[in-house]
Amino acid sequence: MKAHNYIIIIILIGVVFSQCRTGKTALEHYENESKIILRNDNVQLKFYHFSDDSTSLFLKIKNSELLASRKTNSKELTTSISGQILLSDYQEDRAIDTILFKANGRTDSAESYFYFYSINFPLKDLNFYNYRLILKDENRATQYAISGTINKTSELIRENVLLLQRDNTYPNFNLLINSKSGYSLTSERLDLTQTELWFRPANGGLPPPPYSTSKEDLPEISEFEILTIPVGKNELIINDFPLGDILLKKDSIGLSLLVRPNKYPELTSISEMIYPLRYISARKEFERLNTNSNLRSGLERFWLDCGESQERAKELMAAFYDRVQMANLNFSSYKSGWKTDRGMIFIVFGAPTEFNMAKASQTWVYGDKDDLGSVRFTFDKITNGFSDNHYELKRNSIYKSEWAKKVSAWRNGRIYN
Numbered sequence: 001m002k003a004h005n006y007i008i009i010i011i012l013i014g015v016v017f018s019q020c021r022t023g024k025t026a027l028e029h030y031e032n033e034s035k036i037i038l039r040n041d042n043v044q045l046k047f048y049h050f051s052d053d054s055t056s057l058f059l060k061i062k063n064s065e066l067l068a069s070r071k072t073n074s075k076e077l078t079t080s081i082s083g084q085i086l087l088s089d090y091q092e093d094r095a096i097d098t099i100l101f102k103a104n105g106r107t108d109s110a111e112s113y114f115y116f117y118s119i120n121f122p123l124k125d126l127n128f129y130n131y132r133l134i135l136k137d138e139n140r141a142t143q144y145a146i147s148g149t150i151n152k153t154s155e156l157i158r159e160n161v162l163l164l165q166r167d168n169t170y171p172n173f174n175l176l177i178n179s180k181s182g183y184s185l186t187s188e189r190l191d192l193t194q195t196e197l198w199f200r201p202a203n204g205g206l207p208p209p210p211y212s213t214s215k216e217d218l219p220e221i222s223e224f225e226i227l228t229i230p231v232g233k234n235e236l237i238i239n240d241f242p243l244g245d246i247l248l249k250k251d252s253i254g255l256s257l258l259v260r261p262n263k264y265p266e267l268t269s270i271s272e273m274i275y276p277l278r279y280i281s282a283r284k285e286f287e288r289l290n291t292n293s294n295l296r297s298g299l300e301r302f303w304l305d306c307g308e309s310q311e312r313a314k315e316l317m318a319a320f321y322d323r324v325q326m327a328n329l330n331f332s333s334y335k336s337g338w339k340t341d342r343g344m345i346f347i348v349f350g351a352p353t354e355f356n357m358a359k360a361s362q363t364w365v366y367g368d369k370d371d372l373g374s375v376r377f378t379f380d381k382i383t384n385g386f387s388d389n390h391y392e393l394k395r396n397s398i399y400k401s402e403w404a405k406k407v408s409a410w411r412n413g414r415i416y417n
Helices: 270-280 283-291 295-307 310-331 341-349 397-411
Strands: 043-051 054-062 077-089 095-106 113-122 128-137 142-151 162-165 176-178 182-186 196-201 235-239 244-250 253-260 354-358 361-366 375-381 391-393
Touching (some): 054 077, 095 113, 142 354, 270 283, 270 310, 270 341, 270 397, 295 310, 295 397, 310 341, 341 361, 341 391
Parallel strands (some): 176 253
Antiparallel strands (some): 054 113, 077 128, 128 142, 196 244, 354 361, 375 391
């Protein structure tokens, strides 16, 4: 899988990380169907409900992830994708429908991505659905699968809004906004004039470790200030917001739009790269790192101490910050994804061996599920007024030794997956 142009200027190591690899492609074939493919910049999807009984799937794949070939009597290189959306009842896991689609793309196009625009299919209101999206690269004859859930309720949720950057014809595939750009947020199913708009500077502390007896506190509405931006019934225009969190709120339900630097979810400054190191460093050590008069020098020293060689230090950094970026894409809620419970576990432990999803929880398994030595983390979905993507870890003191083992591995130059 490609990391994405990390701007890391480290004189001692003497390298600018650009398109480094962690050993997996974004479109990876999983024989074990319980495994998931996390969203990244190479493969992204979005479901959008444009009416009470119809839904669209938007999908984009980086062209570099697809094999291009020439058809007979043609000089043009093309890519070809076919797919199925398998829908099942959330409660009974009973098959409901199968949607088929196929599309071709040109590699000589100026676009870096291969887009599927608005694959429409019927989906009735007021229910939850399981989906399994099966993609096939026709030129490679290989097949990939992504599984998840679709929320088709009429509430203020991400499936009921479409975020488009100014002058783009395709939607954003997440609720992340670049601070210097303009956007429109639209909805066919919600009356946006019935919502309130709030804002706070970027915030959100780190979660307690998994063995702690305390848990993360949700934000207080007093941290936000209400805004008086004009809102249309079906459209909200967002222009040049400062860094922070926009909260779209209706009664007790809220949806957060994170306004971040233009390269986000990548980390593009030395100070940004230091913050996530708190997960694998002692408190006093982190304070020294964060207050060092030369932040770059401190960051260099930290990773060289872990890797004991320049080559290994580069590998550790590539893996660590790739996980931070993946956490930002997958787990962002009312704060950046790397600061959430799921982000914390993903960064330190890596992708789970097995992933089980229920309506209001997720269970991540590391190791063989039948092995007594395997580790399980359960995350409960917490209904709140700030995000529809907030999960809270069930903490337990039994995690303390496993956490220490994984942190020690990072500090000794080993990466656990």
